Amino acid sequence: MAPSFTWQPNDDTRLTVLGDYTQDEFGAPRVFLPAAGTFRPNPNGKVDHNVFLDEPGLDNDRTQYSVGYLLDHHLNDIWTLHSSARYGHVNLLTNTASGRFLRPDMRTLERAAYRFRIIGDVYSLDNNAEARWTLGDTEMVSLVGLDYRRTREDYYLNGGKAAPIDIYNPVYGKGFNPNTPMASTLQRADQTGVYAQQQMTFDQHWVLTVGGRQDRSSARTDNRLENNGNKQRDDKFTYRAGLVYLADNGLSPYISYATSFDPVLGTDFYGAAFKPSTAKQSEIGVKYQPPGIDSYITLSLFDLTQQNVKTTDPKEPLNSVQTGEVNVRGIELEGKASLAEGLDLLAALTYNDAEISKSNNPQEKGKRPTDTPEKMASLWADYTLPNGLFSGLGFGVGVRYIGSTEGDTANTVTVPSYTLLDAAVHYDFDKLFPEAKGLRLAVNATNLTDKRYYDSCSALNCSAGYDRSVIASLRYRW
Known part of the structure; x- marks a missing residue:
């Protein structure tokens, strides 16, 4: 379900409210097959491509919903204001008998029992102002904005034993016991970004775009099993620039360079926080x-x-x-x-x-x-x-x-x-x-x-x- 509503009181203002709600149940999170018997040889022969080596009937479900808005307002012939916000929630429960390795008989698969739940909330807000103006014969589009994102993720992982299973003749229901706590974390993170971009079109053919962004992020991960926590703070300035030539015959050669910074939210399977991801990319090309x-x-x-x-x-x-x-x-x-x-x-x-x-x-x-x-x-x-x-x-x-x-x-x-x-x-x-x-x-x-x-x-x-x-x-x- 994804309802939306748009209200336009006049030619200068437009408000759209959006929402969605999804609740579903699903099977095992990953279709597992041993390498020996699939694309590698196994003395017992090939494994059936569709053999199910998890446990049937385990609870695997997800509920997620979000609500947000998009607001645009034209102040005058030059300035336009944009605002958007969104809140999203997800509640995921997964149970799986995960395959580990084959015994020496090359047909008995050892398995581990896992149960994990993720409850996450994301709040995001983006406000910016755009100006379209001219400087002599140069067409200018200026953009300046501020965005903010807050996340909260509650995660736990339990492990235990699951009965081994014959990959050629599986029999289910012989044991699934994920009752040993392996990870339990609560992570809260905030990220604030200030950005600006300038686009210049000159000589009616050349388009130059330059932009920069300053991010500040902080995250705290509490380990409830170890009764401790850690904090991580990051500050990063990133930028990008691009130049394209718009020829009359439809040919558009271009060149660009960009850097990026992205806090990787959440934790790994064992509850450890991820490090932020950074990147740089150069590109050259042509479009016709x-x-x-x-x-x-x-x-x-x-x-x-x-x-x-x-x-x-x-x-x-x-x-x-x-x-x-x-x-x-x-x-x-x-x-x-x-x-x-x-x-x-x-x-x-x-x-x-x-x-x-x-x-x-x-x-x-x-x-x-x-x-x-x-x-x-x-x-x-x-x-x-x-x-x-x-x-x-x-x-x-x-x-x-x-x-x-x-x-x-x-x-x-x-x-x-x-x-x-x-x-x-x-x-x-x-x-x-x-x-x-x-x-x-x-x-x-x-x-x-x-x-x-x-x-x-x-x-x-x-x-x-x-x-x-x-x-x-x-x-x-x-």
Whole structure:
């Protein structure tokens, strides 16, 4: 449920109030399969791709809701004020019998029982003022603002024993006892940012954008099991700059450089606070959009260096760890082509040359980060009949390619690449009934061929990819 309401008392003021509420139950948090018997050999044979090695019937549920507003007010022909605020709440409970390792018989899986709950609250506020003015022949857009965010996260983790299970002939209900406290933390964090940006358009073709931001954050994490706590304070100034040339023929070469700072809120699986993440990125590229045509193509080259990157813990799939520093150099190519009336083609291609550039673990340095594909590509074609008896009926088909990834930091485990086929059928009712404008029926299918693949693996375990999925939806926009 996501209601919204917009009130516009005059041409200069617009207020939108938004809310949402979701309550759902779900299964095991991660589909676990041992590496031996999936993409690695097992003397007992292949493991069924859909075998369930958790415990059925465990409580796994989530309740979340939020409320907020967006307010815009035009003071005059130059100044516009923007304000937004949001409060969000989440209550997550997870129970899982997590697989650990196979016994020497290579068919009996040892498991651990875990129960954890996260209750989180987020308050955020952003106020800014924008001015559009001219300085001689230069068009200026100035922006200055202040934002604030407060978070509170209450977390506990209990562990214990879960009965071992036969991966080829699973029998459930033999034992699940997560009653030993492993972590219990309360974290409160505040972040305040002051930012400014100046955009300048000169000679009717050149656009220069420069901006800066000063952040101050503080966090306190109380460990209720150890009866102690720790505080962390960070101050960081970040900035960005970009220059683009808008040619008359639709060609737009650009160059940019940016730094960033992001406090990583929450704690890891064991209750330890995360360190803030920082990054710097340089990018150069070109975009071509022919005038009067709904088509474009963008080519970019980038160099990104990021510290304290969160990745899945190879030793504990439910945990996240932070890598010292990761550098990614790459090329991205994407485009859209409207080849004929009703026919659109979307394509994207990415190449990433990633490596761990700094680490306290000498085995990691110079290696590819886990779960980071070197190559990705996608292609999607959509055709909607523009005329005739079946006008408004559309069909789509696409293909996605995800390259191989590394399953461990030493790069001794390689997860195979995979290619998936997707399709869709949709119908816009306004072609049949003009009064039904905004009403669309769609049926989307992912992994149409029901391909068996693994989207994440380590030396000990694998996460099976999603099977064929078909979802029908009815949408109405007004």
